[in-house]
Amino acid sequence: CERQDGRPYRQRLLVVANRLPVSAVRRGEDSWSLEISAGGLVTALLGVKDFEARWIGWAGVNVPDEIGQTALIKALADKRCIPVFLDEEIVHQYYNGYCNNILWPLFHYLGLPQEDGLATTRSFQSQFAAYKKANQMFADVVNKHYEEGDVVWCHDYHLMYLPQCLKEYNSKMKVGWFLHTPFPSSEIHRMLPSRSELLRSVLAADLAGFHTYDYARHFVSACTRILGLEGTPEGVEDQGRLTRVAAFPIGIDSDRFIRALELPQVQEHINELKERFAGRKVMLGVDRLDMIKGIPQKILAFEKFLEENPNWRDKVVLLQIAVPTRTDVPEYQRLTSQVHEIVGRINGRFGTLTAVPIHHLDRSLDFHALCALYAVTDVALVTSLRDGMNLVSYEFVACQDSKKGVLILSEFAGAAQSLGAGAILVNPWNITEVAASIGQALNMSANEREKRHHHNFVHVTTHTAQEWAETFVSELNDTVVEAQLRTSK
Ligand code: ADQ
DSSP: OBOTTSOBOSEEEEEEEEEOSEEEEEEETTEEEEEEOOOHHHHHHHTOTTEEEEEEEEOSSOOOSHHHHHHHHHHHHTTTEEEEOOOHHHIIIIIIIIIIIIIHHHHTTOOSOEETTEEOOTTHHHHHHHHHHHHHHHHHHHHHHOOTTOEEEEESGGGTTHHHHHHHHOTTSEEEEEOSSOOOOHHHHTTSTTHHHHHHHHHTSSEEEESSHHHHHHHHHHHHHHHOOEEOSSEEEETTEEEEEEEOOOOOOHHHHHHHTTSHHHHHHHHHHHHHTTTSEEEEEEEESOGGGOHHHHHHHHHHHHHHOGGGTTTEEEEEEEEOOSTTSHHHHHHHHHHHHHHHHHHHHHOOSSOOSEEEEOSOOOHHHHHHHHHHOSEEEEOOSSBSSOHHHHHHHHTOTTTOOEEEEETTBTTHHHHTTTSEEEOTTOHHHHHHHHHHHHTOOHHHHHHHHHHHHHHHHHSOHHHHHHHHHHHHHHHHHHHHHHHHO
């Protein structure tokens, strides 16, 4: 196989993630239309030049019939994607249940799910069984497509059981696993009934990667405290076998954002927004509508700011763009109503006949509209209660080289460790502190803004998504070579 420049690829890379980077819509018995959903991971992997990447994952649809499955496999092959077919019951128990109802909240320090007002894991056994079964189904597909020398890169909390399944198929497979969420303190992880099984399975990988050093350290502590294994500076050792554990902070394709700002349609959009909000400072929030993003807390802090600073009431506007997510889950439906209720109340309280202080949109914006919004923003508010990294803060910085706006950033986002020196760091639970930081950001001198922006801009443009992916894969290759050398001694 050759790259566009004619040189051969160094290696094949099998990327395994819960979802494929395409959405499939059935158009007929044997026809499908596909739409690429360009998330951070897709962008990162597109930039990995030396590897021929293939993607293995669930297509997000139930395809019970063979004709439909065969047609979808064929359609996806053109995009170098290979589907894993999961039926509705498995999706319900594995994805909605174990992944999103148990692991997601627990890893973000939101505890275990509530049933009848009690934190319990009553349906835990069946959900964990489905989780293992789904992971085994992913492993079956990987194994079918695996060729000697391939690198297999498993992603996220959906696939913690996968490294073990893969190594059971072939102990020589090069397997890496990367977690996109925080890995919580071992005191939180130990609440999980399947705590040991999950840790052991991740340890079957050759390399386990996390966004920050803290998450990596929490993982090693969980292995030492819960499994009684030995933690070393390189990772975790079990009977002479080392699993390398390290931090690989993700980044964005910053050039893509910077280039987009030059496009005429983006410039046009920027001008429209400037006109629309002339005379007012623009504050921006862009989040998936998820509990972890701290959207109600952010809006309440903005209300407090308006309450305490009447002189700013007609001079500032908050644009909150929130993409609905997991809309069939009751907790998420409650969150949506709660946000609407708070926004309505504040707009009723501080709005006038011609202007409201908060514009809240429940939807996704296209890439160009998003870039234009980032570019006209004076203050970005990222107040996640917990967040693995948070790429919105990176995207904002990439689009701010002319405006040099201020980033208010939660200290509980992984990004606080990389952008902390340029941002105003806040505790999102402390609404008084966030309200005060809004005042600080709006009143900051141009010199100070320039200095802070410069720090963050250099980081965002040098620690890119491509660099992240390349570093992870080469570390995985090195780890395997070192392990072979150790065992041959
Ligand atoms: P997410 O929780 O999805 O990712 P984040 O890192 O901020 O969070 O990425 C969100 C992406 O979606 C960004 O690229 C952003 O532009 C886009 N997006 C969000 N709201 C949008 C909107 N309304 N319209 C259009 N686009 C929107 C998970 C983890 C993070 C981790 C990433 C990557 O939860 O902590 O940073 O994976 O590892």
